[in-house]
Amino acid sequence: MKLYFAPGACSMGIHVILEEIGKPYELAPVALKEGAQHKPEFQAVNPKSKVPALELDGEGRALTEWPAIALYLAGSNPEANLMPRDPAAQARALEAIDYVTGTIHPNAFTRQFRPGNFSVREEDHPQVIEQAQQNAEKFFNLVEKNWAGDTWVLPEGYSVADAALFFVEYWQAKRVGKPLPPKLDRHLKAMLERPAVKRVLEQEGMPA
The missing domain is CATH 3.40.30.10 (Glutaredoxin)
Structure with missing residues (x-):
């Protein structure tokens, strides 16, 4: 691969x-x-x-x-063991992944990182970024409010849904420098302790 x-x-x-x-x-x-x-x-x-x-x-x-x-x-x-066996739990994993990749990523972060994609007028870019930051806070608070697991996204344990949530949490905390809600902050810290995540950050030259 x-x-x-x-x-x-x-x-x-x-x-x-x-x-x-x-x-x-x-x-x-x-x-x-x-x-x-x-x-x-x-x-x-x-x-x-x-x-x-x-x-x-x-x-x-x-x-x-x-x-x-x-x-x-x-x-x-x-x-x-990166996806639960139970169909309902699988659906919950996909639900979490879809919210990250389909809503949080484009509407909270693509808008911040590439405001020119959303307005050709450069004078509008600060407003685009501000709206994106407001979106990020709203989206993360919604995930926090509906948190169903303990350390990980799903009650069944660690899954691919955690890898999805990780990259937007990482952007918010490390790239944008904004705080995460308590449960998501705990999740990010737990992810940063995983050996696989440590290897990835080292390989990609990203700060832990």
């Missing part, structure tokens, strides 16, 4: 899952800030021009989209 990733991007969560599984894989960095995602070499891998993308052994094309990659890795490596 080969993971196409960018250091500190949402692909970091998939990188964590690969480290949790412990099977061999390759890393292929994509320089997003230099526009490498739009160049023919990477578009041949993922025409959507984004990370993560996972090249599977023996497959003709890469698997794309965070939830799909996470589901594949958990399902094809059941011994890693």
